[in-house]
Amino acid sequence: MNPDGIAVAERAAALVCLYQAAGAAFFVVLFQAQLPEVRGRICRLGAGTALCGIALVLLQPPLMAARMAGDFAGLFNGPLLRVALHSSNGAAHAVQVLGLSLIVIGLRSQRVTAWLAVLGAALAAGALVLTGHTSVRPQRALLASLLSVHLLIVAFWFGALRPLWLAVQHEKLADAARVLRRFSRLAAWLVPCIALAGLSLAWLLIGSWSVLRRAYGLLLVAKLCVFVLLMGLAALNRWRYLPGLAAGSPPARRALQRSIVAEYLLIALVLAMTAALTMLFSPED
Amino acid sequence: MKSSILSLCTLLLWPLAAFAHAHLQQALPADGSVVSSAPAQFTLKFSEAAQLTALSLQKQGEPQARKIEPLPTAASAQFNVPAPKLDPGVYELRFRVVSDDSHVVSGSIHFTVATQ
Numbered sequence: 075m076n077p078d079g080i081a082v083a084e085r086a087a088a089l090v091c092l093y094q095a096a097g098a099a100f101f102v103v104l105f106q107a108q109l110p111e112v113r114g115r116i117c118r119l120g121a122g123t124a125l126c127g128i129a130l131v132l133l134q135p136p137l138m139a140a141r142m143a144g145d146f147a148g149l150f151n152g153p154l155l156r157v158a159l160h161s162s163n164g165a166a167h168a169v170q171v172l173g174l175s176l177i178v179i180g181l182r183s184q185r186v187t188a189w190l191a192v193l194g195a196a197l198a199a200g201a202l203v204l205t206g207h208t209s210v211r212p213q214r215a216l217l218a219s220l221l222s223v224h225l226l227i228v229a230f231w232f233g234a235l236r237p238l239w240l241a242v243q244h245e246k247l248a249d250a251a252r253v254l255r256r257f258s259r260l261a262a263w264l265v266p267c268i269a270l271a272g273l274s275l276a277w278l279l280i281g282s283w284s285v286l287r288r289a290y291g292l293l294l295v296a297k298l299c300v301f302v303l304l305m306g307l308a309a310l311n312r313w314r315y316l317p318g319l320a321a322g323s324p325p326a327r328r329a330l331q332r333s334i335v336a337e338y339l340l341i342a343l344v345l346a347m348t349a350a351l352t353m354l355f356s357p358e359d
Numbered sequence: 360m361k362s363s364i365l366s367l368c369t370l371l372l373w374p375l376a377a378f379a380h381a382h383l384q385q386a387l388p389a390d391g392s393v394v395s396s397a398p399a400q401f402t403l404k405f406s407e408a409a410q411l412t413a414l415s416l417q418k419q420g421e422p423q424a425r426k427i428e429p430l431p432t433a434a435s436a437q438f439n440v441p442a443p444k445l446d447p448g449v450y451e452l453r454f455r456v457v458s459d460d461s462h463v464v465s466g467s468i469h470f471t472v473a474t475q
Binding site: 078138141142143144148153154157161162163164205206209210353356 | 410453459460461465
């Protein structure tokens with residue numbers, strides 16, 4: 075049996091846990107003072123997803139060995155396991171496990187150890203710069219810097235959605251609205267950084283539109299469609315539900331929560347597509 | 360919300376940063392070829408150095424592929440692997456390699472050994 079499908083699904087789950095855990099850590103450190111009711115829940119969310127992430131990351135070397143062998147017998151193939159552990163993926167996995175462990179320690183202590191949680195989140199989210207295409211290109215330093223900016227901000231934003239849902243659910247509506255507004259202000263500053271880093275990476279790595287005619291490009295287009303859907307949700311949240319929440323409207327709160335859940339699921343779908351893209355396809359195929 | 364716009368902008372571009380794979384550039388027997396005599400070895404030439412981690416051969420009509428072992432342990436851009444004795448028929452040679460950047464790449468070539 076071909077292990078590729080299972081490996082992609084496993085990696086997608088690992089990405090969701092990893093970026094949820096890292097993002098929850100960032101969120102707690104930034105917003106805990108304004109969220110007395112849900113701080114503990116968010117810490118548990120971050121620590122819990124970090125523990126799941128550790129388990130999933132530890133499964134990846136055996137799954138990589140299985141992929142190298144082309145069947146599940148490779149899970150227990152010593153030489154292939156050694157190749158997996160000594161590869162750049164192995165290094166990234168080690169850093170991810172270290173980072174996730176620091177998140178668990180940072181978020182589980184009685185008083186959040188902010189520097190531990192943030193360091194762990196940065197390591198867990200940024201570890202992917204150690205592997206993949208950017209790790210073997212001549213402009214490695216530049217590409218790694220750009221990718222780091224990407225990954226850290228992805229972690230922050232994706233990981234903030236569930237904590238925001240909890241804030242809307244359990245905090246006073248006025249407090250939740252205040253946090254959402256502050257969050258949006260941060261977003262306004264980060265938008266240019268994300269766009270700049272992303273466009274620079276794309277320009278440095280691809281340089282051709284012909285990729286859009288192949289499987290890789292088609293998956294990118296599919297992701298673009300999801301992105302368009304999210305843009306619609308974003309507009310709805312910003313201009314319709316958030317003012318209602320600030321005004322104390324329970325229907326606006328429910329609608330906003332549904333919208334956040336939809337955003338979360340759509341972004342998780344994008345993460346799954348990303349796992350498939352990075353493991354199974356390349357623009358040259 | 361702006362958050363979703365930001366995150367998706369990032370996610371859309373993120374995978375572009377991870378596509379370095381060794382690609383099969385040349386194979387002997389070539390893909391789709393008909394050879395008059397069974398090849399003594401299989402040659403696989405890749406776009407960059409990679410480690411060959413699996414090689415199997417399946418004859419059309421046979422239920423299972425047979426693994427070809429042992430494989431070279433060192434990474435290389437070209438592999439020459441002794442072929443088993445082949446009867447006339449249609450074959451699929453499947454391979455898996457892992458690149459320097461840890462990407463596992465799979466592929467296959469089809470060839471026919473003609474009846475003498």
